[in-house]
Amino acid sequence: MTTLTELNQSFKRQRESYSRAQPMAYEERIASLDKIDRMIKENVNELVAALQTDFGQRDPMQILGADISGPIGTIAYVKKHLQRWMKPDKKPIGMMALTGTRQFILNEPLGVVGIMSPFNAPIDLALDPAVEAIAAGNRMRQNGQGRR
Numbered sequence: 001m002t003t004l005t006e007l008n009q010s011f012k013r014q015r016e017s018y019s020r021a022q023p024m025a026y027e028e029r030i031a032s033l034d035k036i037d038r039m040i041k042e043n044v045n046e047l048v049a050a051l052q053t054d055f056g057q058r059d060p061m062q063i064l065g066a067d068i069s070g071p072i073g074t075i076a077y078v079k080k081h082l083q084r085w086m087k088p089d090k091k092p093i094g095m096m097a098l099t100g101t102r103q104f105i106l107n108e109p110l111g112v113v114g115i116m117s118p119f120n121a122p123i124d125l126a127l128d129p130a131v132e133a134i135a136a137g138n139r140m141r142q143n144g145q146g147r148r
Contacts, residue, residue: 011112014139018111023137026086030079032134036127037075044068047123054122071127078135085135109137 024032040047044064051063088104096103113133117126 007114011114014112018139023109024134024139026083029082029134029137033075033079033131036131036134037072040068040072040123040127051123054119067121067123070124071131074128074131078131082135086137107136109139111138113138 047068048060048063051067052058052060085107088106091103091105093101093103113129115126115129115133117129
């Protein structure tokens with residue numbers, strides 16, 4: 001079990017690491033999403049077995065449908081829309097447009113995101129927010145070890 005002190009130290013290391021790095025480019029985000037997608041697909045049997053062990057007699061089809069298909073679908077959806085989401089969002093400014101002024105909303109990553117998932121859906125409720133955080137350009141660490 002991780003203590004609050006260990007979590008705070010990990011979060012501090014992640015913030016320091018992020019402050020030295022730029023937000024991830026589109027290609028880097030897609031590569032990270034592809035890596036998660038491959039990890040899930042290459043380890044389906046192990047993930048099903050682990051959840052069956054954790055939950056007892058849980059049906060493998062339920063695990064596939066409820067726990068594993070969610071992140072795969074989220075990754076596909078995010079990859080389809082990511083390039084458009086990353087573009088500046090032009091907003092109308094009314095009469096100020098006559099002066100040649102333009103207004104945009106630039107979506108920027110938060111930097112460091114903490115993700116905690118409950119025991120009853122450890123794959124889906126951990127990976128979906130991770131996928132979304134990566135899509136937003138946040139950097140992720142695995143177990144505080146510095147890997148993405």
